[in-house]
Amino acid sequence: MMVMDLAQYQLGTSLQVPRGAHLFRTQDEVCGDLHFVRSGHLKLYQPCGDGVNRIIDFVRPGDWMGIDTIGEQQRHASALALTDCLIDVVQYRQLAELMDEEPYSCDLFSAMLSREIDRQQLAAAILRSAGACQRIVMFLLQRAGPAPQAPSPEMHSPLPMSRQDISDYLGLTPATVSRTLSALKRNGWISLGQRGFVVLSRSALEQVAAGAPANIIQHAA
């Protein structure tokens, strides 16, 4: 069978990180390792002076971390566990050796980095062009994943991060995020808990994400 993901090579060692703990911090020096998330959620952020944190990304099971600092001397971000996490720690040297032996793994690795560049370009494009409502709906759809098969209902999707984190990530304020989520709920398009949500009308959300006029959203009566 074809190896589809570098994670299947069983490199590296396992590591548990409890909720609220740091996997690494900006000031850490060692950078020879990559991290693969087996389970749990983390946030990548840059503490930038004051108490203000710039959220770089949210990391989910199956994602890699640290591929932005290969060959660098210092981390560019801190990684904080939003839930209990199970992490694989992989030395870049190990990967390099693997790529040396098996050219195909080199292609896998290049493609992975390439996809990450594309993801970041897409994120930047969204930040450039989309308004608040559109950003939030895109964020929700991304977290909800692809549509389930016809008869099955939409699943509950976790939102392990705070509203503050969401707003930082989307370039908005907590107030705007809260307002918009409330409006989406009022319209019956999502159901909303403190740390999760359920898509109720995927088609409506997809229309907003596609750029449909968001005037649909009204202030609370």
Place this chain on the structure above:
Amino acid sequence: MMVMDLAQYQLGTSLQVPRGAHLFRTQDEVCGDLHFVRSGHLKLYQPCGDGVNRIIDFVRPGDWMGIDTIGEQQRHASALALTDCLIDVVQYRQLAELMDEEPYSCDLFSAMLSREIDRQQLAAAILRSAGACQRIVMFLLQRAGPAPQAPSPEMHSPLPMSRQDISDYLGLTPATVSRTLSALKRNGWISLGQRGFVVLSRSALEQVAAGAPANIIQHAA
């Protein structure tokens, strides 16, 4: 001597692209090649419905293009020459072979992709947090390059793209870009031509970029 950049391996073939011509388009299928810019400037953009173009990036001499679509079937963007360009076309297969023979080149390539991810993350962070004036000043400083040695004056930096392109890239409107540039000029911080500019007070610009209150900018008298 140490090889510092993949471009020094003299792979690939040369190609001239005149101003206004496309190097490739979104709909092109072939994706086995990368492009290295020897001279000239290009813009990467996505034609997204209507006449609206999303600017992905501006590409300068020494930059690589196409590293966001390694292993993909289709281009994610179109590349248009803003000036006459000299391009090296490099097959990814060639690079892969090189990496197979010389492990060090593999590290170079990984590091290059890694840096690109970091660049995109930084760009996204700027779009999330910075206001119009801050974005424009950061853009100018980035294009002006690092400060020259003490006695030498600031160099003239080219702006080969239209105001429309700049505004798309920064997530603003042409009107706002024009207004802000005019204000910077009025303050004596830059001198401004149609297709270029000169930094007159780097310290002032750096303060704004660092987040200094941008109220310094007033409406035209």
Place this chain on the structure above:
DNA sequence: CGGGCCCTTGATATGAGTCAAGGGTGGTGG
């Protein structure tokens, strides 16, 4: 049961967008 923190919601302020008009520049054709 109590307290702190985060989330929600309202009223108001403001920065950037929109609409629109005038002027400069570069390119084309006579």
Place this chain on the structure above:
DNA sequence: CCACCACCCTTGACTCATATCAAGGGCCCG
């Protein structure tokens, strides 16, 4: 070589979305 034309850049007045400031409520944890 000059004149014309189209396109883009600049600038102004106004609008609107989102930030800001502020208060109340609910949830989780101790």
